[in-house]
Amino acid sequence: xxxxxxxxxxxxxxxxxxxxxxxxxxxxxxxxxxxxxxxxxxxxxxxxxxxxxxxxxxxxxxxxxxxxxxxxxxxxxxxxxxxxxxxxxxxxxxxxxxxxxxxxxxxxxxxxxxxx
Amino acid sequence: xxxxxxxxxxxxxxxxxxxxxxxxxxxxxxxxxxxxxxxxxxxxxxxxxxxxxxxxxxxxxxxxxxxxxxxxxxxxxxxxxxxxxxxxxxxxxxxxxxxxxxxxxxxxxxxxxxxxxxxxxxxxxxxxxxxxxxxxxxxxxxxxxxxxxxxxxxxxxxxxxxxxxxxxxxxxxxxxxxxxxxxxxxxxxxxxxxxxxxxxxxxxxxxxxxxxxxxxxxxxxxxxxxxxxxxxxxxxxxxxxxxxxxxxxxxxxxxxxxxxxxxxxxxxxxxxxxxxxxxxxxxxxxxxxxxxxxxxxxxxxxxxxxxxxxxxxxxxxxxxxxxxxxxxxxxxxxxxxxxxxxxxxxxxxxxxxxxxxx
Numbered sequence: 001x002x003x004x005x006x007x008x009x010x011x012x013x014x015x016x017x018x019x020x021x022x023x024x025x026x027x028x029x030x031x032x033x034x035x036x037x038x039x040x041x042x043x044x045x046x047x048x049x050x051x052x053x054x055x056x057x058x059x060x061x062x063x064x065x066x067x068x069x070x071x072x073x074x075x076x077x078x079x080x081x082x083x084x085x086x087x088x089x090x091x092x093x094x095x096x097x098x099x100x101x102x103x104x105x106x107x108x109x110x111x112x113x114x115x116x
Numbered sequence: 117x118x119x120x121x122x123x124x125x126x127x128x129x130x131x132x133x134x135x136x137x138x139x140x141x142x143x144x145x146x147x148x149x150x151x152x153x154x155x156x157x158x159x160x161x162x163x164x165x166x167x168x169x170x171x172x173x174x175x176x177x178x179x180x181x182x183x184x185x186x187x188x189x190x191x192x193x194x195x196x197x198x199x200x201x202x203x204x205x206x207x208x209x210x211x212x213x214x215x216x217x218x219x220x221x222x223x224x225x226x227x228x229x230x231x232x233x234x235x236x237x238x239x240x241x242x243x244x245x246x247x248x249x250x251x252x253x254x255x256x257x258x259x260x261x262x263x264x265x266x267x268x269x270x271x272x273x274x275x276x277x278x279x280x281x282x283x284x285x286x287x288x289x290x291x292x293x294x295x296x297x298x299x300x301x302x303x304x305x306x307x308x309x310x311x312x313x314x315x316x317x318x319x320x321x322x323x324x325x326x327x328x329x330x331x332x333x334x335x336x337x338x339x340x341x342x343x344x345x346x347x348x349x350x351x352x353x354x355x356x357x358x359x360x361x362x363x364x365x366x367x368x369x370x371x372x373x374x375x376x377x378x379x380x381x382x383x384x385x386x387x388x389x390x391x392x393x394x395x396x397x398x399x400x401x402x403x404x405x406x407x408x409x410x411x412x413x414x415x416x417x418x419x420x421x422x423x424x425x426x427x428x429x430x431x432x433x434x435x436x437x438x439x440x441x442x443x444x445x446x447x448x449x450x451x452x453x454x455x456x457x458x459x460x461x462x463x464x465x466x467x468x469x470x471x472x473x474x
Contacts, residue, residue: 017232018143029135055133058178062207063136066229077209 003071005101006108010068027109030063034106038099041079045091053091054083060098069105072098125149126171126243131161131187132205133179137228141174141205144235158182162190165197172242173202174226177213188220199249201242205230282340283351283385283431284408285324286415287315287358288333290378298375308332311377314365318357322350327401335411337403340390348385348427348434352461355381355425356439359463378424382414385430413449414458423460432459 015023037060044052061076079094128150130141142152153168155161159181165173173191177184184204191197204217204225214225223245224238289295289311296304312329319326319336323344328335338354339347358381366376386407407430414426421444432441441459449456 018147022139022143026136026139029139033135052180055178055180058207059134062228063134065207066136066140 004108005069005071005104006112007068007070008112010070011109011112014067024113026067027113030067031106031109033063034060034102038095038102041091041095041098045088045095048088050083050086050088053088054080057083064105067109069109072101072105075101124240124243125151126239126246127169128152128172128174128239129155129161129164129170130174130205131155131158131179131184132174132176133157134176137176137205140229141235144230144232145174145239147232148236148239150239158184158187158190161187162197165191165200166194170200171246172239173200174205175202175217175222176205177210177217184217185220188217188222192221199246199253201246203238203242278389278391279387280340280343280390281347281386282388282390282403282407283338283347283383283434284388284403284411285319285336285338285351285355285381285383286333286412287336287355287379287381288331288415290380290419292332292377295375295377303374307374307377310365311362314361315358318354318361321357322354324350324354325401327403333415335403335408337388337390337401339385340388340403341401346434348383348431349436349438351383351385352425352427352431352435352439352441355383355461356463359424380415380418381425382411382416382418382427383425383431384408384410384414384428385434386410386428409451410449410456413451413456417447417449417458421458421460424463425461427459427461429457429459432457 011023014026037056040056041053041060044050044056057076057080061073061080064070064076065073075094075098079091079098082088082091082094125148128145130138130145130152132138132141132154133156138154138156142154145152153164153170155164157179161173161175162182164170175184175187182190188202191200191202201223202217202221204214204222205228206214206225208227214222218225223242226235226238295307299307311332312334315334316326322338323342324336324338325341326334326336336351336354338344338351344350358379362377362379369376384407386405388403388405388407390401390403410428414428418424418426423444426444427435427441432443435441439461441461444458444460446455446457
């Protein structure tokens with residue numbers, strides 16, 4: 001069975017330790033931030049700014065993990081590692097995989113938000 | 117989640133370029149009763165730290181503008197910000213970066229998203245350490261001159277003891293018990309307060325540090341924690357000033373029909389073991405050793421000889437003839453196997469003050 005895009009126990013635990021409205025706020029912040037970071041990565045890739053690319057990948061890795069998007073977070077981490085090693089040669093392919101995965105994450109998070 | 121006791125609450129700054137992280141950290145901290153402000157990057161964080169009072173900073177490493185390393189570096193160069201504890205917040209795969217931050221002065225770290233129990237424990241521990249440091253700083257400010265305090269605060273507190281060459285001074289009020297019995301408690305406390313104020317002025321004026329006050333007696337140290345090569349000279353100058361201030365004080369006392377006071381001072385110089393000792397409720401600069409004991413014995417001996425200031429041989433040598441001292445009969449002091457050379461420092465104006473009644 002393929003791994004779900006978002007780990008539900010992580011989200012449920014968040015709701016249990018905070019509240020549903022707060023988790024909704026987190027989800028909105030992540031979706032907005034995620035789109036921005038993906039755009040920033042595309043831009044830094046175009047301009048060859050390795051540091052900015054690494055920072056955006058790092059940020060995406062961190063916030064997605066907090067919301068239980070664990071597979072997505074590992075993909076972002078791979079991108080961060082590439083940049084950390086100083087080379088963006090293999091980055092375009094990875095970045096497109098991350099960008100392609102984002103809508104499924106968004107859908108899962110929104111569904112969870114409406115259910116909660 | 118229940119709120120913790122507000123007494124432990126602090127004002128915290130969370131620095132993170134990622135909004136999800138800011139929200140999560142902020143929420144966790146507010147649940148523990150802390151008040152939280154946020155900065156999105158290092159530049160803004162430094163601005164906010166310079167403007168407001170924060171008890172603790174939670175600092176992200178990888179940020180645009182100014183990153184966590186640069187913020188840490190800047191914090192250590194600013195005296196007002198240097199003592200604010202910093203906890204690094206990091207991803208679990210950047211522990212090598214965290215180690216570097218701790219080497220640079222960060223206090224601790226938390227992996228994001230933080231486990232609530234760990235968050236509470238680490239913040240609590242850091243705030244408690246800060247509270248202790250603030251208390252120690254306040255104590256040092258009160259007991260030392262501003263220069264000594266600055267020196268100490270700049271170089272940090274060495275909690276281990278070390279040997280230093282210094283002059284130890286003991287001073288107390290002669291016949292204080294009978295004075296206290298002959299007047300009201302309010303007058304006695306006022307007398308002590310005035311007396312301590314005068315003694316502190318004389319001692320700190322010579323770069324000394326008062327490190328003990330017990331009843332009507334006090335102990336001071338010269339040459340430590342800030343080294344002064346001429347510590348015997350400084351100690352004796354302070355002693356002369358102390359006696360002089362007491363004489364002036366007595367003129368005021370007799371004008372009000374109140375009893376005059378007399379003091380006795382003993383000074384010894386040499387090696388002492390010195391260091392900051394601290395517990396949760398109290399922290400102070402402490403000196404111990406033979407030299408300290410000798411100073412206490414000489415102070416007691418002023419009652420026998422009727423001289424207000426007695427010094428040991430090392431102190432006398434340290435004067436280099438700049439201040440005259442008259443050798444007294446060598447004496448057997450408690451705790452010393454051989455007789456000890458004792459010198460009296462005469463007051464510049466008059467013969468030694470007569471001793472007050474016991």
